[in-house]
Amino acid sequence: MNAETGSEADFRPHSSHWGVFTAAMRDGELLVRPHPGDPDPNAILQNFPAALRHRARIAQPMVRRGWLEAGPGPDPRRGRDEFVPMAWDAVLDLLGAEVARIRDRHGPGAVFGGSYGWASAGRFHHAQSQIHRFLNCAFGGYVASVNSYSSGAASVIVPHVLGNYEALTKHNVTWDQLAQHTEVVLAFGGMALKNAMVAGGGISEHVERPAMKAAHDRGCDFILLGPLRSDLPEEAGAEWIANIPGTDTALMLALVHTLVAEGLQDQDFLDRYTTGWAVFERYLMGREDGQPKDAGWAAPITGVPADTIRALARRLHGKRVLVTVAHALQRAEHGEQPVWMAAVLAAALGQIGLPGGGYGYALGAIGYYGRRANAVPGPTLSQGRNRHGDYIPVARIADMLLNPGMTYRYNGQTRTYPDIRMVYWAGGNPFHHHQDLNRLRQAFARVDTLVVHELAWTATARHADIVLPATMTLEREDIGFSSHDPLMVAMHRITEPFGEARDDYDIFAGLSRRLGVEEAFTEGRSSREWLRHLYARTEQALRELGHPAPDFDAFWEAGTLALPQAPDDGGPWRAFREDPEANPLPTPSGRIEIFSETIAGFGEADCPGHPAWLPPQDVPRAGTPLHLVANQPATRLHSQLDFGEHSIASKRRGREVACLHPADAAARGIAEGDVIRLFNERGACLAAAHLTTGIRPGVVQLATGAWYDPEDPAEDKPLCVHGNPNVLTRDVGTSGLAQGCTGQLTVVEVERFTGNLPPIRAFDPPMTV
Template identity: 75%
Template sequence: MPETGFRTHSAHWGVFSAGWQEGELVVRPHPGDPDPNLILQNFPKALRHEARIARPMVRRGWLERGPGADDRRGRDEYVPVSWDRALDLLAAELKRVTEAHGPAGIFGGSYGWSSAGRFHHAQSQVHRFLNFTLGGYVRSVNSYSAGASNVVLPHIVGPTEDISRRNVSWEAVAAHSEIVLAFGGMALKNSMVAGGGISRHIERGAMQAAAERGCEFILVGPLRDDLPEEARAEWLSIIPNTDTALMLALAHTLATEGLHDRAFLARYTVGWERFEGYLLGRSDGQPKDAAWAAPITGIPAEAITALARRLPGKRSLITVAHSLQRAEHGEQPVWMGLVLAAMLGQIGLPGGGYAYALGALAHTGRRQNAVSPAALPQGRNRCGEFIPVARIADMLLNPGGEYEYNGEKRRYPAPKLVYWAGGNPFHHHQDLNRLRRAFRQVETLVVHEIGWTATARHADIVLPVTMTLEREDIGSSQTDPLMVAMHKLVEPHGEARDDYAIFTALAARLGKEAEFTEGRSAREWLRHLYGKTQADLLAKGLPAPDFESFWEAGEITLPQAEDDGGILRAFREDPEGAPLPTRSGRIEIFCETIAGFGYADCPGHPAWLPPQEVPEGKAPLHLIANQPATRLHSQFDFGGHSAEKKRRGREVMRIHPLDAAPRGIADGDVVRLENGRGACLATAEVTEAVRPGVVQLPTGAWYDPEDPAEEKPLCVHGNPNVLTRDAGTSRLAQGCTGQITVVEVTRFTANLPPIRAFTPPDRVAAE
């Protein structure tokens, strides 16, 4: 079969073109990408995988008994139905719930990265549908990735977007940084991904250029490869979740040896004196010096003081990774990293100061586009109810229960129907056995999905949707200059429909089709969204091809703004004329607002707050449950690249030889990870790239319980979220704490159970 024409497309992990050769889909990264992402190679084998959902399905128990709590969710059979039957059932259920409970009766979940396309973006589609047809929904705020920082940063320095995306650029790091102290590192597997797509992966090259110029990179973390080899980094191996203690000790050395920038602190910050009393031990009797921090962090006191003395007098950059705040008291390292940078006086200078989440996504450290990207309007949500995103199980298990958040005393909503499109909470959420119990409480769970994820297996109504290659769209982001025509490359799998078609049909049944569609087909929406960008280009006097020319060419290059350093650069240059959007207008080392909330788990200045979960007894090892390198979250876990990197069909857990040997674990053995919340199997890789006392198992392996009828079944595939703790970072942010937990690891000697994560659930004959 001859090669057919290659056409452009885009994904969160890269811009590419694809075509058919000898009956196989071939994916080619964009030729301008200096460091393409291999996750693109998940596409070919994912297209027609058995895990795909081919037709609408209804859970047997819901179909027979109607809406209501049901402990058979997650282990029931499914009944194939026609599209008309599924849509009629769903429209009637939406009408029932909203007539009885209003918009507050529906939780619009849809947390996820479903598509780089700006129109067929499932989260935007479902929110638009709920707003235009039902008047709104209970929403979630913040993110699993940055739940703590999203709340604390605006109080102490400014919005997360400004501090992470419009602050320190990779260009400035390559040209100006002299020493980069990277707490949690800047792993390339994370910066390979960007919402809306990415055409050039520049992070590796920027760090290599900086290192070749003489910039020193220092990685603080328990995993050696959280900075690439090109950075030539020193590895400061630290006990997990003790970074705040190290930062305090560094600050103590700077303060007691007079190495801090007192002029910067006086002009640009508030609260130094109150924090200094805590740092030096005047307020609590405990100086936060290197001797104090050494046993907490596992780093010798002399190494701490030596590092502190290297930082002043250089263009120093303090970076704090997302991972640090995805843990107990996650607000503290974010805040203390800012204080440490303020003490060095480099904030606002090119390549210096403070960079939260640099390298966490490909969006960070890049120039902003000078024109608006395409975006589907979501309409107005008339329901004021919301929850912090990581508190969904709390809401479902304790409707009406009280909780605290960002200075407010709130009550959890009591939704009856959960509508999920574009996302997989059985990947993102923690303590999956608790989540299973939570999802059994709702009256109806609706899921749009391409494949039989664990979330789909708990749903009452399952609607098969197209994957990105099976529809047209526009790829676009705020920080990448390419706008990409995402051509349809293959026909939909089975009876799959795109979200827009599904919601259009539902809106018609609810008498709201005109409001939802505004009279446009999917192609007409693409033309309309592109028209906004075209108008922006024309207004700036720039070339603006019409839609047909753009679609034929496959891409256009958008203008980008200059790297102006954002609000921190402006603030440094003119603190009175360009104050920060904080209560004081300055960097808040002590924050009166947070102090006024009276939270013992998040006081008015950064502090060392020991974690509740520490290795001991039956759980003597730290587990790092970080992001995977072979897929985005759990997307296309069944794809070729993801599958090839598993061992013995299971996710790979890394363990240090000093921990493997006494447990009789050899490289390639299947092991059991366990704590009081659950257990899972994985395949061991014995390596010195992890700190002794630490094991690492990435998230994203599809949850696969050996016996779903058990209260705490063994996940045979390697999903670490059966082990992680479902608790908020603090009463301030209620962010997730899924990065770090404690476990025991043993060699698994029983017969290996089969892996059924990608096998569709049992079904009974169609109605």
């Protein structure tokens, strides 16, 4: 990528989840320049040039041959069938008839509106907004999903015990506060820059690395607790305590036990700002079960020496301490517990609500956490009203498709899975997000029709019955906006669409026309007219604040617009600390609920009324002696543009890289760069080995996002030759409370692969007839 060969006038503004940039086409080559005001630009931008016209792009509408010949219905050939190209009018006629059939025969309870994923930084062409608006117009509603794979457990437990999730993550401790005030950062699971480098709606300034460096240079101590040393950047100068994966709750319990046993807890804070401490303390000190949760108890569970735990607890007393918990910790069995227990630890230290202190849940997990909020709203496309109202926790899609009519527990309710006949997906790739992919293949085989809008041949598109080619963000106009980034971006179209690709909006407009709901969906506006309409909300808000408020044409010509931001005042948590009676938390007690009568009343054995150590079932044993950490990738956002140059360059021999400790490698005869096979009872995949002392012995790490590439799709459990760890992870919920995703951790064995290396076909288009 050479961004210096184009003239300045050629470059036009655009945005992505991984950064604001300008781009130009010169002699058929895409040139990309990061936003000049970004102190730490994200190299994921380098994926755009090679991806733009890659062979993996979908050039025209396709229909799966088996569905076209036999009609709608369950079919195990999904994922390995041929496709038939069709003209747009013909395929929209076909799809319109199928949508009408499902609507008229089965109703809105038979269609699942998928679209889970990071579709676009643009607020109008955001695929989730487009598809949900369409389904509400066409069906009057649909079966939706709630929560996220990223924070499924946290987003359910937090409202019960801490109140508003948005307030905890977005209106609490900022990076500026950390740089100026924090004395100790206790980072459970770290604050990996690869996670903070992305943000929904776009990001113009990546401030995390400079903030951590400023704090460290000032004398702040960063303490990383987790199996991967890379989960804090070098600039933090972190001390590394490598506990066993999934044992953070036990470690936190032991820290609090030490504080209490030595009289170091802030009892005044606990008495004034929390409820249920006495109940929890009985458990903590062992008065309930005869087992104190002390450092000696925690040492064999966590792999951290008891003296280290006790010394760490003493270091925290009297300091401005910020406790952070990565999303990763709650993507595991009993994922609710570390989120809850970290709040108890922060409360015991008495730092909650102070500048740079307290509990910064998920700080560093995503780019718009830890930043000031914008003082004005941004453009938002109304999705309409879902009058059907049924939903599932997002990570339970395979359970739903495989078990219609089965009951399950969620957030105190007993719910029933609907009977889904059509899955309509626009934006996102469940063959990245979901676990136990062989089970997911079985689930998708059971529906009547799977429709996918996609720009490239992901595994989800390969399993679809109708595939509609969608534009990439560079091929359309939009407005980039994040609620916590001060720059609004006029996203100009950089190049023409690939092949016959269309915007999701145009696809749904054409489909709406065939279903008689075009006016309800489009409201008579073109895409550009929608941008003008949506921008007016921000323009009006700016005018009311007395801030410069250019009209749409002036904004579009300028390319960017600096937005005013709210003050960094600590938000609801600072107000709560200053006066808990006048500013109570939105919990039943108005306080931090260390013991929750509500949760206790749900009667879930796997989520009791106070945080507790609940031993996981998925632990190393004979046959699967290693922990697998399946974390987020560094060179792409989830699986997006895995075929881009930056992502491809991170692979070895074309395969994803798995990290393991030299001692574990030596015991298995594995050398640096070897292709290895990771396997358990659910499946197997290949990866390239990288040996490092920056990982705890007994742990192997393989990032998610490599496109699923089965060697023989006809097999029940085919080998993924590309390195997708979700052929190995378990498809079970965190607990009966949240039913969140548990894909972060599982157990595997690893061996050197000695056979003939199978070719990688993940980015090759499927066969067509």
